[in-house]
Amino acid sequence: MSKRARVRGIEVAYDDAGAGAAVVFLHGFPFDRSMWREQVESLRGAWRVVAPDLRGHGETSVTDAPATMEEMAEDLAALLDELEIERAVVAGLSMGGYVALAFFRKHARRVRALILADTRAQADTDEARRTREETAGRTLRDGMEAIADAMLPKLLATATRQKDSEVTTRVREMILRTNPRGAAAALRGMAVRRDQTEMLPEIDVPTLIVVGSDDVITPPSNAEEMHALIKGSRLLKIEGAGHVSNLERPAEFNRALEEFLSSLDE
Ligand code: MLT
Numbered sequence: 001m002s003k004r005a006r007v008r009g010i011e012v013a014y015d016d017a018g019a020g021a022a023v024v025f026l027h028g029f030p031f032d033r034s035m036w037r038e039q040v041e042s043l044r045g046a047w048r049v050v051a052p053d054l055r056g057h058g059e060t061s062v063t064d065a066p067a068t069m070e071e072m073a074e075d076l077a078a079l080l081d082e083l084e085i086e087r088a089v090v091a092g093l094s095m096g097g098y099v100a101l102a103f104f105r106k107h108a109r110r111v112r113a114l115i116l117a118d119t120r121a122q123a124d125t126d127e128a129r130r131t132r133e134e135t136a137g138r139t140l141r142d143g144m145e146a147i148a149d150a151m152l153p154k155l156l157a158t159a160t161r162q163k164d165s166e167v168t169t170r171v172r173e174m175i176l177r178t179n180p181r182g183a184a185a186a187l188r189g190m191a192v193r194r195d196q197t198e199m200l201p202e203i204d205v206p207t208l209i210v211v212g213s214d215d216v217i218t219p220p221s222n223a224e225e226m227h228a229l230i231k232g233s234r235l236l237k238i239e240g241a242g243h244v245s246n247l248e249r250p251a252e253f254n255r256a257l258e259e260f261l262s263s264l265d266e
Contacts, residue, residue, distance in 0.1 A: 068102075207230045
């Protein structure tokens with residue numbers, strides 16, 4: 001399943017499973033495409049499911065300049081060209097959602113529908129930008145261990161951390177596998193991302209918004225704001241899930257995905 005494509009001067013690793021109309025999954029920070037395993041498995045019987053490692057993550061090349069959301073969106077456009085996919089459903093969690101919105105801004109006609117999970121439209125505050133820069137410096141100096149320790153309590157709901165050691169271990173290991181240079185570049189890229197709020201009323205494709213009720217990084221209020229501004233969007237709050245709702249509650253997440261995808265017109 002694991003494949004490689006050379007696009008825009010980097011090597012992009014991706015999964016490409018199933019056949020038919022395409023759904024693309026964009027992972028969060030500082031994760032990789034393996035976070036979508038349950039979704040790839042659940043959809044591959046009916047859809048072509050593509051999940052890339054974004055620039056600087058997983059097995060994709062690392063670049064040191066700030067990895068902006070626009071840069072990652074252009075990587076995706078080039079990968080879709082390479083795979084001869086003209087239009088796709090684009091699903092992103094957290095940073096993947098920022099990339100999905102940047103992709104929509106530039107390539108709206110290539111987006112058949114959007115799935116925005118545990119994400120937000122707003123840019124960083126000045127304070128968040130300063131924290132990102134500090135974290136980038138610390139990551140380059142000390143490696144991913146410190147990020148994993150600092151992020152895990154915020155990423156997963158308390159119930160997940162207490163009861164689901166498998167998910168906790170999986171998320172921790174995914175973070176530890178990330179290249180510190182790739183993580184620092186993504187932090188600097190997220191820090192300069194534009195505010196997409198004013199674009200939301202222009203989104204004219206079916207949109208599903210998902211959020212964990214206990215997400216403290218991009219809380220339900222962020223999802224509700226997007227829901228209010230994206231015409232006809234659906235909002236699902238997954239009770240008891242934190243920021244990584246697809247991993248914490250895969251059955252519920254997949255059910256919502258399947259219902260949403262089967263509602264799309266040809
Ligand atoms: C993510 O999960 O992608 C990040 O937590 C997003 C962010 O830091 O804004």
